[in-house]
Amino acid sequence: xxxxxxxxxxxxxxxxxxxxxxxxxxxxxxxxxxxxxxxxxxxxxxxxxxxxxxxxxxxxxxxxxxxxxxxxxxxxxxxxxxxxxxxxxxxxxxxxxxxxxxxxxxxxxxxxxxxxxxxxxxxxxxxxxxxxxxxxxxxxxxxxxxxxxxxxxxxxxxxxxxxxxxxxxxxxxxxxxxxxxxxxxxxxxxxxxxxxxxxxxxxxxxxxxxxxxxxxxxxxxxxxxxxxxxxxxxxxxxxxxxxxxxxxxxxxxxxxxxxxxxxxxxxxxxxxxxxxxxxxxxxxxxxxxxxxxxxxxxxxxxxxxxxxxxxxxxxxxxxxxxxxxxxxxxxxxxxxxxxxxxxxxxxxxxxxxx
Amino acid sequence: xxxxxxxxxxxxxxxxxxxxxxxxxxxxxxxxxxxxxxxxxxxxxxxxxxxxxxxxxxxxxxxxxxxxxxxxxxxxxxxxxxxxxxxxxxxxxxxxxxxxxxxxxxxxxxxxxxxxxxxxxxxxxxxxxxxxxxxxxxxxxxxxxxxxxxxxxxxxxxxxxxxxxxxxxxxxxxxxxxxxxxxxxxxxxxxxxxxxxxxxxxxxxxxxxxxxxxxxxxxxxxxxxxxxxxxxxxxxxxxxxxxxxxxxxxxxxxxxxxxxxxxxxxxxxxxxxxxxxxxxxxxxxxxxxxxxxxxxxxxxxxxxxxxxxxxxxxxxxxxxxxxxxxxxxxxxxxxxxxxxxxxxxxxxxxxxxxxxxxxxx
Numbered sequence: 001x002x003x004x005x006x007x008x009x010x011x012x013x014x015x016x017x018x019x020x021x022x023x024x025x026x027x028x029x030x031x032x033x034x035x036x037x038x039x040x041x042x043x044x045x046x047x048x049x050x051x052x053x054x055x056x057x058x059x060x061x062x063x064x065x066x067x068x069x070x071x072x073x074x075x076x077x078x079x080x081x082x083x084x085x086x087x088x089x090x091x092x093x094x095x096x097x098x099x100x101x102x103x104x105x106x107x108x109x110x111x112x113x114x115x116x117x118x119x120x121x122x123x124x125x126x127x128x129x130x131x132x133x134x135x136x137x138x139x140x141x142x143x144x145x146x147x148x149x150x151x152x153x154x155x156x157x158x159x160x161x162x163x164x165x166x167x168x169x170x171x172x173x174x175x176x177x178x179x180x181x182x183x184x185x186x187x188x189x190x191x192x193x194x195x196x197x198x199x200x201x202x203x204x205x206x207x208x209x210x211x212x213x214x215x216x217x218x219x220x221x222x223x224x225x226x227x228x229x230x231x232x233x234x235x236x237x238x239x240x241x242x243x244x245x246x247x248x249x250x251x252x253x254x255x256x257x258x259x260x261x262x263x264x265x266x267x268x269x270x271x272x273x274x275x276x277x278x279x280x281x282x283x284x285x286x287x288x289x290x291x292x293x294x295x296x297x298x299x300x301x302x303x304x305x306x307x308x309x310x311x312x313x314x315x316x317x318x319x320x321x322x323x324x325x326x327x328x329x330x331x332x333x334x335x336x337x338x339x340x341x342x343x344x345x346x347x348x349x350x351x352x353x354x
Numbered sequence: 355x356x357x358x359x360x361x362x363x364x365x366x367x368x369x370x371x372x373x374x375x376x377x378x379x380x381x382x383x384x385x386x387x388x389x390x391x392x393x394x395x396x397x398x399x400x401x402x403x404x405x406x407x408x409x410x411x412x413x414x415x416x417x418x419x420x421x422x423x424x425x426x427x428x429x430x431x432x433x434x435x436x437x438x439x440x441x442x443x444x445x446x447x448x449x450x451x452x453x454x455x456x457x458x459x460x461x462x463x464x465x466x467x468x469x470x471x472x473x474x475x476x477x478x479x480x481x482x483x484x485x486x487x488x489x490x491x492x493x494x495x496x497x498x499x500x501x502x503x504x505x506x507x508x509x510x511x512x513x514x515x516x517x518x519x520x521x522x523x524x525x526x527x528x529x530x531x532x533x534x535x536x537x538x539x540x541x542x543x544x545x546x547x548x549x550x551x552x553x554x555x556x557x558x559x560x561x562x563x564x565x566x567x568x569x570x571x572x573x574x575x576x577x578x579x580x581x582x583x584x585x586x587x588x589x590x591x592x593x594x595x596x597x598x599x600x601x602x603x604x605x606x607x608x609x610x611x612x613x614x615x616x617x618x619x620x621x622x623x624x625x626x627x628x629x630x631x632x633x634x635x636x637x638x639x640x641x642x643x644x645x646x647x648x649x650x651x652x653x654x655x656x657x658x659x660x661x662x663x664x665x666x667x668x669x670x671x672x673x674x675x676x677x678x679x680x681x682x683x684x685x686x687x688x689x690x691x692x693x694x695x696x697x698x699x700x701x702x703x704x705x706x707x708x709x710x711x712x713x714x715x
């Protein structure tokens with residue numbers, strides 16, 4: 001840990017140095033994604049009394065999705081705080097509490113509901129440091145479920161990163177697995193800037209080995225989820241799994257070997273890792289759960305063309321959700337989302353392109 | 355309106371002459387400052403939106419007079435008066451509007467974003483009502499500090515809003531949270547009768563009974579005549595003390611009047627000249643000056659003139675200072691102060707850095 005100071009913070013802040021290697025990803029301490037998130041919050045709350053958790057159903061109900069199960073018992077109702085359904089109100093409360101020297105974690109039951117708090121989370125949190133001339137920052141974590149849950153329809157299936165990543169002043173984290181979720185959330189809580197931490201309802205029950213020890217994963221460092229030399233697949237969050245599945249299928253069926261990069265954070269974006277991979281494969285497919293227009297995928301493709309145009313053998317390809325409101329019907333929703341088949345088809349087509 | 359009890363002297367009458375004289379000074383400073391601000395705006399030296407506080411001086415000065423130095427204050431975009439009343443150097447305030455580096459936000463905020471950390475002013479905020487959940491959060495943080503961290507003492511936060519913010523959802527959410535969690539925040543509605551060009555009756559239900567709305571959130575509310583600073587102090591001080599001691603929220607319908615338009619670009623066709631003149635008859639500064647000269651007898655006509663002269667000079671100096679001050683450099687300030695902890699690859703268009711130290715820190 002390094003101790004740093006900034007005039008906008010009353011106290012020095014500690015930030016991980018990331019100098020020691022991360023613990024092994026393999027092991028037999030298998031827990032759910034939601035438990036990994038809970039471990040990250042609980043460890044940081046034990047370390048720093050300024051950290052508290054606030055949101056709908058986080059306390060008495062033990063979490064709408066059981067992420068905060070048992071935390072009320074351990075930390076009490078002064079630090080695990082139930083709020084009414086009032087996102088604009090409690091998001092703003094959290095922001096001012098952060099200005100006032102605390103380290104809030106604000107849970108949105110769904111990022112879809114954060115839209116009613118857009119003014120607070122997009123106008124106040126990311127701009128406070130700038131518009132106060134560096135007198136106040138906003139060290140806060142907003143976290144919750146993002147993306148299609150499962151037949152939740154048009155209003156409850158938002159992938160907010162396409163909208164929110166447009167705003168300067170926030171760091172955006174989108175983990176794809178329990179191991180990363182713990183290490184990234186711990187870094188987010190220590191980070192002195194506003195962090196949007198985007199989870200997925202569909203992954204909260206995913207199980208994997210998560211080390212018991214404390215570890216921190218740096219922002220802006222992609223994980224190579226699979227290695228190959230024919231094509232680069234870039235994704236973040238839940239579709240990373242579809243990319244790996246598609247890559248295995250392509251290797252078996254067509255002998256196409258894909259690099260799969262799990263970005264982990266999209267602001268910062270590890271463009272260096274993407275460019276390095278593209279220099280090897282000369283082809284890129286970006287898989288993104290947002291709508292295509294002005295999306296993260298658009299941004300990645302643009303940056304690749306700016307940085308590695310001459311290394312490309314074919315135009316970059318985007319696989320986004322269909323450009324329509326999220327449908328309810330099971331078959332429509334499945335076709336709407338990026339999935340293994342669509343990704344594999346895009347890669348096959350690209351592999352044949354010159 | 356606040357009623358002075360007949361059987362004992364009012365709180366303000368027990369204050370020493372020098373305290374009330376300081377109020378007069380602070381109010382006149384705001385008045386003169388705003389006159390010069392309007393001039394500079396008309397000369398295009400100040401840009402953007404600019405909202406003048408003239409007429410409402412007793413509100414900021416009277417309520418802030420009831421606070422402890424460390425109590426947090428947060429307000430909306432008509433914020434120059436609160437900044438000066440809280441103790442901001444007029445030079446920093448004027449330089450901010452001129453978009454200069456020695457401004458309170460290094461020229462990055464502008465007229466609507468007056469922040470002053472040493473004086474616990476958590477900003478002027480530009481979106482109507484957006485500061486009201488923040489006000490609840492400041493109170494939450496204060497209570498958390500002494501309840502959970504065992505540090506500090508009981509504080510009370512003031513959150514100002516205009517009557518135009520009464521109908522924003524944010525304010526209703528904030529009041530519900532404040533009432534529910536018993537947060538020590540006082541919402542002060544500076545009710546100048548108009549949200550831009552819409553009179554309060556045309557935009558707000560129960561406009562003459564706003565305290566009943568606060569009651570609906572379990573918040574005690576009072577009405578105060580904001581054109582009389584003595585009334586403001588007499589009624590507001592007990593509310594501040596109560597909200598601090600009992601750690602609960604409050605609400606004030608502080609009735610006032612703005613002499614200027616909503617912003618500098620307002621032709622004011624929604625009200626008559628007579629209405630404005632009538633309000634000026636009740637001017638808070640003239641009233642306090644005459645009280646000090648005639649009833650208290652602690653201020654002579656010459657003293658008052660000398661004070662006005664001193665203030666004129668100070669404000670003129672602030673304009674000269676702002677005019678001569680250095681503008682923020684593009685190299686150092688455009689991409690700085692976006693992150694406390696910048697990292698590589700946060701933006702495709704530039705690397706974020708740390709800017710120069712804020713002049714107020």
